[in-house]
Each structure stands twice: as C-alpha cells, then as structure tokens.
Amino acid sequence: xxxxxxxxxxxxxxxxxxxxxxxxxxxxxxxxxLAWYQQKPGQAPxxxxxxASSRATGIPDRFSGSGSGTDFTLTISRLEPEDFxxxxxxxxxxxxxxxxxxxxxxxx
Amino acid sequence: EVQLLESGGGxxxxxxxxxxxxxxxxxxxxxxxxxxxxQAPGKGLEWVSTFSGSGGSTYYADSVKGRFTxxxxxSENTLYLQMNNLRVEDTAIYYCAKIPQWDFWxxxxxxxxxxxxxxxxx
Numbered sequence: 105x106x107x108x109x110x111x112x113x114x115x116x117x118x119x120x121x122x123x124x125x126x127x128x129x130x131x132x133x134x135x136x137x138l139a140w141y142q143q144k145p146g147q148a149p150x151x152x153x154x155x156a157s158s159r160a161t162g163i164p165d166r167f168s169g170s171g172s173g174t175d176f177t178l179t180i181s182r183l184e185p186e187d188f189x190x191x192x193x194x195x196x197x198x199x200x201x202x203x204x205x206x207x208x209x210x211x212x
Numbered sequence: 213e214v215q216l217l218e219s220g221g222g223x224x225x226x227x228x229x230x231x232x233x234x235x236x237x238x239x240x241x242x243x244x245x246x247x248x249x250x251q252a253p254g255k256g257l258e259w260v261s262t263f264s265g266s267g268g269s270t271y272y273a274d275s276v277k278g279r280f281t282x283x284x285x286x287s288e289n290t291l292y293l294q295m296n297n298l299r300v301e302d303t304a305i306y307y308c309a310k311i312p313q314w315d316f317w318x319x320x321x322x323x324x325x326x327x328x329x330x331x332x333x334x
Contacts, residue, residue: 148324150324201259202259
C-alpha cells in the first residue's frame with residue numbers, strides 16, 4: 105500500500121498569500137496518477153487536480169499541481185476567502201487507492 | 213448536471229447489516245465506474261470499494277473485504293453497498309463518487325454525493 109504523507113498539517117495564511125502544500129508518497133505513484141481534493145466543513149470533497157497537474161472542470165487557474173514520482177505539490181497562487189479548507193491528495197495508480205491525511209489551510 | 217444522492221445510513225448495532233444506495237442522474241450511469249469512499253468523524257478519507265464498468269469487476273479495501281459487497285443496477289441508475297458484520301470502526305460518512313471512465317485503473321473520483329452517515333454502536 106502506498107502511504108501518502110501531507111505537510112504541513114496546518115497552514116496559517118492571509119488572503120492574497122501563496123499556499124504551497126506537499127504530498128509525499130512512500131513509493132513512486134504509477135503514471136503520476138495523483139489527485140487533489142478540497143473539502144469544506146459539512147461538505148463533500150471537490151476534485152481540484154488530477155494526473156498531478158491537470159485542473160478539473162471549473163477550477164480557477166490560481167490552483168495548480170506539480171510533481172512526479174514520489175513528490176507532489178499543490179499551489180494556490182493567491183488565497184481567496186473561499187479557499188480556506190482542508191486539502192487531500194490521493195493516488196489512484198495502485199490498489200488500494202489511498203489518501204493523504206490532509207492539510208488544513210486556515211486564516212491567519 | 214451530475215447528481216449523486218446517497219441514502220440508507222443510520223444507527224446499527226455491531227454485527228448488524230445495512231444497505232446503502234446512491235441514486236445517480238445527469239450522466240449515462242452505466243458508462244462509468246463508481247466508488248464508495250468513507251470518512252470517520254473528524255478524520256480523513258478512506259477508499260472503500262469500486263465497481264468498474266468493464267466486465268463488472270469489483271475492488272475492495274482490505275478493511276471491508278469479505279464483509280461489504282458493492283453492486284449496481286444500471287437500469288435504475290443506482291449504486292449499492294451491502295454492509296454486513298458491521299464494526300464500531302465502520303462508523304463514518306459514506307460518500308458515493310463517480311469515476312470519469314469505464315475502468316478502475318487510473319480513474320479518480322470526479323463527482324461526489326453529499327454522503328450518508330452510518331453509526332455502529334451498541
């Protein structure tokens with residue numbers, strides 16, 4: 105099983121600042137099949153990024169994904185008030201598909 | 213518009229059973245693989261099971277293998293999860309999610325329902 109470790113656990117930033125979230129895999133993710141999801145309290149997860157760097161439909165271009173192999177990054181270029189949430193990475197190239205433990209982006 | 217509506221959650225005693233349903237609309241249901249993903253209270257996401265469109269292959273997390281059964285009725289646009297021999301640690305919100313392709317392999321979850329809460333407690 106591939107273990108995904110996200111860092112930091114919590115990121116305290118102000119609106120307008122840049123957020124950089126890390127996701128590290130215990131072994132190489134097949135075909136860079138790595139997704140990022142956003143989840144707000146009481147809501148279902150929302151797909152942001154798939155295949156490490158492709159934005160999902162309707163996702164603003166301030167969200168970008170990068171990385172390959174075992175190291176992946178989600179960047180939010182300028183935080184908007186609605187971006188404060190928990191973010192999860194997921195690998196879907198190997199079974200079982202696994203999620204990271206999440207990074208909470210909170211208002212500083 | 214893709215819509216996924218889960219139902220069937222509730223309170224059940226350890227060792228009991230529940231069947232969850234997910235009614236899908238807004239897309240050609242039989243064309244896509246579908247998953248169940250759960251989230252224990254205050255915790256992260258855990259993939260549970262996927263029903264692939266191609267050949268009806270099913271996949272399970274080790275934590276539920278042998279106790280849970282995923283199935284689908286393409287004529288009714290509905291996904292199911294039969295949960296038997298439930299344990300306290302199965303307590304979670306269960307989300308139904310669509311995969312944007314026929315196959316399990318290389319498919320991520322692109323649309324999610326709002327979830328249904330399953331509580332296993334005596």
